[in-house]
Amino acid sequence: MRLLTNQLPNRQGFTLVELLVAITVLLVFVLAYMPxxxxxxxxxxxxxxxxxxxxxxxxxxxxxxxxxxxxxxxxxxxxxxxxxxxxxxxxxxxxxxxxxxxxxxxxxxxxxxxxxxxxxxxxxxxxxxxxxxxxxxxxxxxxxxxxxxxAREGEQVLLPGGNIRACVVRGWRTDAAAPDVPVESVTVELTAGPDAPQTLWTTRYGGAVFAGLKPGTYAVEVRPYSLGMIPQPDQAAWQAQVAEGSTAANKFEVEYPARLRLKLEDLDHHPVTGLAGQMLLHLDAPYGADIDKVLTAGQLQADGRLPDDLLPPLWPVGSGYPGRYQLAVTPDEAAGYLFSRVVERSHDGEKDWDGGFAGPGTEKQLVIYLAAIPSPPGDAGQAAAIGWFNGNSHVLENITDRYPRNPGEPLLPVIFQPANNQSLIKTTANQQPDFTASAMFWQQDLEIAGRSRLTLRSRQIVFKGKVVLEEQNNHPTGELLLSVPREEAAGGETGGLPGPNYGEVYFVKGVWRGDQQIVEPGAYYWPDGFRLPADYGKTPAQGGLIRR
Structure with missing residues (x-):
């Protein structure tokens, strides 16, 4: 018997893998086409x-x-x-x-x-x-x-009253002979006057004309802020006198503002990130009002930078517009720092800021260097205990002495703090005290009487109070002499200037000759044998103070 088998046809189809691949390709094309x-x-x-x-x-x-x-x-x-x-x-x-x-x-x-x-x-x-x-x-x-x-058909009719014409141009120009560059779409407002308020926008010629105004005084303001520009601060507002049949005209300068980015560092180039007190930042502006800002610890970032919006947009000065800015910081007594200098930092290094900008819309990265005021070390002696004050506890003895007195021992620091809560340390007339120590810390105001000289021999001196060289009855002014102790003389150079040995001094409240300040608060190097007031006007190259 022959067995018969069913012969099924060979039917071809898509496998599950093939279907998934086809769907994936289709989705790729669809998703690419949708955007x-x-x-x-x-x-x-x-x-x-x-x-x-x-x-x-x-x-x-x-x-x-x-x-x-x-x-x-x-x-x-x-x-x-x-x-x-x-x-x-x-x-x-x-x-x-x-x-x-x-x-x-x-x-x-x-x-x-x-x-x-x-x-x-x-x-x-x-x-x-x-x-x-x-x-x-x-x-x-x-x-x-x-x-x-x-245009009117026929001749123009004379309007009653008077007119105001405001002309708005770019301020920055490197070629003084170049023509004005007009600025279009600047808002010009009459904010006060008989026919105020009125608002116009400058044409492509930079002009805005208010015609047919009643005679009188008008306040005119220029506002280019919608264009990202600012007016020259001394020209932002104008008092226009309008008379019958005449036109009062004025030119206003506007520009894209410049900006300052600020950072605080100490003299070792470490960022200043904490303040015990406050600092007053003062920007002396060539146009408009000066700018004062109070700095606190909460405004300092981790890298010592100050907020970018701390200072407002500034009118650009430099090669295209005359003038210069001057920036300084005045710390209070609790801050623990003294202002040193302001430098401009770029990829090419650092240089003293010249107070200008490269052009409109540019910014400068400035570093404000601060000198930390040293504190007395734990091994410092007390001038009162050593016997450098007389019986009044705040008047310096007329002696020549060192601390410690044994010439074989190394010098140590001394703190000048009068007893009995006295707020002033002083010398008397015709006296010449002469003190030697490794460092000196004067905790109160110091007054050097006329016809007297105070000699301080030390590597480091800190005056926490005001130093006053007294002028009295046409007598010779009190004198302060700063010297480097012979036993610590090391020679060499300081501040990049060759010459004698130098020490460092901190004048927290400056030096005064009578009522005149002759040395600003700050940290300085002094050359051996430096005298005040005789040497206060000298440059560093002439043997004067070198600001740290």
């Missing part, structure tokens, strides 16, 4: 919106040109009229803002409205700007603009 299709749709919508904005601007211009000359003006403007300065129109779900500016201008065929002569209102300049803050193209705004000139 492209979205971009195409957004671009098409942006083009339509841009075309619509252009049509709105052109239509507005045509509507204004259809009016009579006297009707061409905006509500609250100069020239005045009934045209709204701002309107909104919604088309196809997009809201468009239509802004209209109308200005008086001189004949543009001449030199422009800022330098024209005669009547400052030959024409009316109409500008229309249409914007739509779109949700397409990453939210970029669509903008279209149009402008036209409107």
């Amino acid at each position: 492209l299709s979205t971009f195409i749709a957004q671009g098409s919508q942006a083009n339509r919106a841009r075309l619509t904005a252009g049509n709105l601007a052109d239509n507005m211009i045509e509507e204004i040109r259809s009016r009579s000359y006297n009707e061409v003006g905006v509500q609250g403007g100069n020239p005045a009229g009934d045209i709204p300065p701002v309107q909104t129109v919604t088309l196809d779900g997009i809201t468009y803002t239509v802004q209209t500016w109308i200005n008086w201008v001189d004949d543009p065929a001449g030199t422009g409205s800022c330098t024209g002569s005669g009547l400052p209102y030959d024409y009316k300049l109409v500008r229309v700007v249409v914007t739509a803050q779109g949700f397409f193209n990453n939210g970029a705004a669509v903008r279209a603009a149009a402008q036209t000139l409107v």
Whole structure:
């Protein structure tokens, strides 16, 4: 018997793996196409919106040109009229803002409205700007603009009253002979006066003309802030005197501001990150008011930097505009530091800041160096206990002495702190005290009487109080002599200057000759044999003090 078997056809199909691969490839193509299709749709919508904005601007211009000359003006403007300065129109779900500016201008065929002569209102300049803050193209705004000139048929009519012409130009120029660069779209306001308030925007000639004003005094302010610019501080406001039939004119300078980035470091280049007290930062400005800021520990960052917004935007000075800034810091007594110097830091290293900037819109990275005031060490002796004060406990003895007295022992530091809560240490007339120690810490004010000399021989001296060289009855001024102890003389150079040995001194409250300050508070190197007041006017090269 023959067995029959069913012969099934060989049917081919997709395996599960093949299906998954096909789906994956399809998804890749779909996901790649979706952003492209979205971009195409957004671009098409942006083009339509841009075309619509252009049509709105052109239509507005045509509507204004259809009016009579006297009707061409905006509500609250100069020239005045009934045209709204701002309107909104919604088309196809997009809201468009239509802004209209109308200005008086001189004949543009001449030199422009800022330098024209005669009547400052030959024409009316109409500008229309249409914007739509779109949700397409990453939210970029669509903008279209149009402008036209409107002229009166026949001769211009003299308007009653007087006029104000404001001319706004760039301030920075490296070529003094170059012509002014006008700035367009700067806001100019009449903030006070018989016909105030009024607001205009400068034309492409940089001019804004307020015509037909009642005679009187007007306050005029320039506000270029919407352009990212600032006015020259001394020119931001102007008092204009308007007379019948005349034009009061003034030029305003504006520029992109410069900025300062500040950092505090000690003389060892370590960032200053903590303050026990406060510091007053003072910026002496060449234009406008000086700037004062109080610094506290909470404003210091971990790397010693100060907040970027600590100082306001600054008017740029330098090769393109005269003037210079000066920056200084005055710590209070609790801060524990003295101001040293300000340097400009860049990739090329450090140099003293010249008080200027490279140009508009630039910034400087400045480092403010501070000198930490040394504190008395634990092994310091007390001048009162050593016998360097007389019986009054705050008057220096007229002796020559060292601490310790044994010449074979190394010098140690001494603290000058009078007993009985006295606030002043002093010498008497015709006395010449002479003290030697490794370091000296004067904790109170020091007064050196006329016809007396105080000699201090030490490597380091700290005056926590004011040092006063007394002037009295035309007698010779009290004298302070600073010297390096012979037993510690080491020679060499200090502060980059060759010469005799140097010590370091800290004048926390400065040195005064009578009522005149002759040495500012600070940390200094002094050359051996330095005398005050005789040497206070000398340069470092002449044997004067070297600021640390």
